[in-house]
Amino acid sequence: MTDSPAIETRELTRRFGSRTALQSLALCVPQGCIYGFLGPNGAGKTTTIRLLLGLLRPHQGSIFLYGEPFTWERRDLLRDVGALVETPSLYPHLTGRENLDLTRRILGLPIARVAESLELTGLCADAGRVVRTYSLGMRQRLGLALAWLGKPRLLILDEPANGLDPAGTREWRALLRQLAKEHQVTVFLSSHLLSEVEHVADHIGVINRGQLVFQGEIGNLRGCQPPLIVRVDRPHEAAHLLRAGGWRVVEDSNHALSVQAASETDAALVNRALVMGGIHVCELCRQEDTLEDLFLRLVAQADAGGAI
Ligand SMILES: Nc1ncnc2c1ncn2[C@@H]1O[C@H](COP(=O)(O)OP(=O)(O)OP(=O)(O)O)[C@@H](O)[C@H]1O
Numbered sequence: 511m512t513d514s515p516a517i518e519t520r521e522l523t524r525r526f527g528s529r530t531a532l533q534s535l536a537l538c539v540p541q542g543c544i545y546g547f548l549g550p551n552g553a554g555k556t557t558t559i560r561l562l563l564g565l566l567r568p569h570q571g572s573i574f575l576y577g578e579p580f581t582w583e584r585r586d587l588l589r590d591v592g593a594l595v596e597t598p599s600l601y602p603h604l605t606g607r608e609n610l611d612l613t614r615r616i617l618g619l620p621i622a623r624v625a626e627s628l629e630l631t632g633l634c635a636d637a638g639r640v641v642r643t644y645s646l647g648m649r650q651r652l653g654l655a656l657a658w659l660g661k662p663r664l665l666i667l668d669e670p671a672n673g674l675d676p677a678g679t680r681e682w683r684a685l686l687r688q689l690a691k692e693h694q695v696t697v698f699l700s701s702h703l704l705s706e707v708e709h710v711a712d713h714i715g716v717i718n719r720g721q722l723v724f725q726g727e728i729g730n731l732r733g734c735q736p737p738l739i740v741r742v743d744r745p746h747e748a749a750h751l752l753r754a755g756g757w758r759v760v761e762d763s764n765h766a767l768s769v770q771a772a773s774e775t776d777a778a779l780v781n782r783a784l785v786m787g788g789i790h791v792c793e794l795c796r797q798e799d800t801l802e803d804l805f806l807r808l809v810a811q812a813d814a815g816g817a818i
Pocket residue numbers: 526529530531549550551552553554555556557558702
């Protein structure tokens with residue numbers, strides 16, 4: 511079981527009335543990774559997380575945590591899971607430390623866990639303040655401290671950086687990286703913001719309308735290269751020439767061509783074909799695609815029924 515994924519789902523399906531919120535979801539979250547679970551609003555992220563935490567029952571399909579089938583009868587598997595779903599439920603009139611201590615006592619954990627969680631989340635200096643006076647970022651960090659109390663092997667976080675400013679988001683990323691690196695925790699992190707997971711996740715799953723449209727290492731997602739941008743003196747002629755050579759070309763309004771050319775060799779071949787055809791190549795570059803662009807492409811392909 512040691513190599514089993516931290517999370518695996520098969521055919522996971524959940525409906526709300528006649529609406530299918532999740533359709534045959536097949537997640538595979540390798541151990542020790544930071545997995546970014548991305549999708550637009552209403553895609554099914556929270557529903558997935560609620561199913562993973564046993565807060566909802568699936569209509570079909572199964573969930574495995576570290577290779578063990580997770581069912582209502584096997585809720586004990588959740589002892590190894592820490593979770594933060596949307597905003598944490600905190601007692602505003604109690605201090606940060608008191609909030610942690612209350613949960614620690616309910617879970618029957620050693621008292622030292624409170625200080626460790628405060629330290630990890632950088633809340634030591636504010637632990638004596640009542641939570642009512644906490645900023646959003648501090649509340650989220652306290653939520654993480656609560657999830658971290660039992661030293662779980664798996665952390666499931668639903669939009670933890672929602673509403674944080676850029677500095678707060680950066681802090682979160684650093685915190686998650688530290689957790690994954692120093693404590694070998696698997697982090698399953700949902701977000702609708704690509705920028706939030708782009709720099710922290712090593713694996714990624716993209717969900718749209720309840721269906722997975724991409725899953726794999728983040729490098730593979732970037733592997734589908736953006737087109738080559740070619741600036742030439744006579745774009746129309748150049749496009750004609752390249753098309754005759756079998757290249758897929760789109761002419762844009764700025765006298766540039768966008769050419770589907772996957773590899774570096776393809777780029778060299780495009781250049782040679784143009785030069786041999788008497789076209790002056792002024793610029794040839796590959797526009798760096800953001801994950802946002804990729805995401806929109808994946809979602810558009812999935813909406814059009816295309817396979818990924
Ligand atoms: N309790 C519920 N009753 C009815 N419909 C629900 C319920 N929970 C979720 N849904 C529906 O299921 C779909 C998926 O919702 P979900 O909350 O999982 O999306 P999400 O990806 O978390 O979105 P967001 O980014 O807005 O948090 C939506 O169409 C939503 O309206």
